[in-house]
Amino acid sequence: MIPLHAFVEVAAYAASAALLTGAVGVALLYALRGRSIAILLTVVSAATVLATVTGIIAITMRMLITDHDRSVTLTVTAIAGLVGLGASLLLGHRLIAASRSLLDAVRRAGDSGRFVPPEKTLPAELNELATELSTAYERLEAAHARERALETSRRELVAWVSHDLRTPLAGLRAMAEALEDEVVTDAETVHRYHSQIRAEADRLAAMVDDLFELSRIHAGALRLSRQRVGLGELVSEAVAGTEPLARAKGVRLSGLAQGVLPVEVDAAELGRALRNLVVNAIRHTPQDGGVEIIAGVEHGMACVTVSDACGGIPDEDLPRLFDVAFRGETARTPGGGAGLGLAIARGIVEAHAGEIGVSNAGEGCRFVVRLPLGA
Template identity: 35%
Template sequence: MKLRVYLLIASGVSTGIILLTLFICYIYMLLKWKDVILLSAVTVGAAGVSMLIHYYMTRPLEKAIHAITQETTQISEGHFEGQVPQIGPIEFQRLAGQFNHMTGKLNESFQKLRSAEVSRRELVANVSHDLRTPMASIQAFVEALQDDVIQDKATFARYLQTIRLETGRLDGLIQELFKLSQLDAGGTEFVPERYNVDHLLLDSLQSLAFQLEEKQLQIDIDLPERLPPVAIMPQEMKRVLSNILDNAIRHSPVGGTISIQAKQLSAPYVQLNIQDEGQGMEEADSKKIFDRFYRADPSRTRTSGGAGLGLAIAKSIVELHGGTIGVESQTAIDNRGSRFWFTLPIDQ
């Protein structure tokens, strides 16, 4: 039975009881039949008008419930874009508002699930590709060595060196995947310690000294005289800085300059900026540069561009510290380079 019919029946029953009570009162008041009939007719007329008003007054209730029912049907079929109109009494308007808020949250959750599924498929495809290339190379060189195709010692040593490099790349990719999965699963406990930013920069630059010297790059560092220590996990933040610097080195021209600037923000954070003199990137690339396995140039291989996990790992580590990370870049036509930045919490 519909709610509106139920309410009308309830109203009719209560009105009937009132009419019966009034009719009995009229009789016991010793009125003439003419007066009893007249009063009864007036009472019945008033009851009819009341029922009619009740009928129209319940229409907004029926519409509101019907709208919510239709929307629940759409949700059951996987459609979360609809909105329930906020009509009827204030309680039903609040219910519609809460219902719309719920559908919005559900839509957001399902969009994240769909995005995660797409990312998972891309992850499997990219991992398969990045594993297949060095594995094929290793297999080819090993077969050549097994078949005694190589006779001279120099070529034999070169083949062994190539196999060593390829296995090193495989190990690096596996370690990156393990680190990323560990961060996603919350397996890395945040245990910060007091650390100075200048020590962080010095340690990271020393580990990249060979790459900097190979491309004859200059480092321009701008640090304020008084910079408060930060609360970080040093090894994790060195990984972040090394990943960003490695990216800057790879895209900088020979003999160029990489600028590093540190400054204290108004919030309790220190911001590090790393500016290179590379070709920069398009706006579409800058929005996706921190995605897993994303490469601004799809033709890049692991030899020239890495697996596309370094910046994704850097983002996860910075967010684990409660900071933010981003990039500002001119278009590739301007050749003004890219500026990566991230924030570190100040030690309190």
């Protein structure tokens, strides 16, 4: 057995040689930190081999062994080091090829807007990176699609609002000029003009209010004052508020709440969304038709359905029905305004972490609002 003092001496020489070589290797790695992975791996392998060889030389110089034994030991160590160095070079080459293929895929994605992962097999880390890049580009493409759709909606909104503002303003100007120039003097006509001016002013005020509400929704500035209320109460208020319009139109209006349905919502905002849906249904239901509002529970969520008898909507129009200013063949907006009613309803429902949808059912359409059910 080797004596303790000899073992300590051997360990000290080996450690000193390894530390010295390792320090040189670390310094080289720091100096070359921005270079290729293959170069860094070569430095690591060379430092390992030199540390081993230096340690063996330092040890054999202190040990009484023959030159033959020393040569054999150094030869074996050198061969093993060269094999390790070759393996490092091969690994570095593979990493470089994989990273370059990934870089080429990213560059192609910059031109086409779509990321296609490399066909060759990548190391696990690079493969994970490629998967994340693919997901990121898909999200980016979806965001661009939403941005394009929003920009299209904004252009449509400007066009429709310009048209809808121009018409009542032209009427207001004509009636005001007629009154100012005393073209109209009889009391009955003057009274009728005053009534029309008031009605058009109210219509313009409602349109401006809708625009302001929609701008708050799109800007994320809609502040909800939540409180615990019964969904049945909101349905009853929506029915009561739209009953005069239904009666004037000759439309049957009914509302029903199935059981106690507590929800944590902003009563004023959600009430506005429900009124928009009900008024929209009444506007597009012919005389003697019916509009039905039912509140219940479906799949653990509070649910409100508004069914009308409008005759249905073309299937290609259904996905865009809640878009700003979208009208399709038949306007689905209260009062024939700027196409904001359903867009506002969707914004309010989604601000409550709810969902809104529409489908053709029976003699007309069925709008469905789903909200988280309160405790």
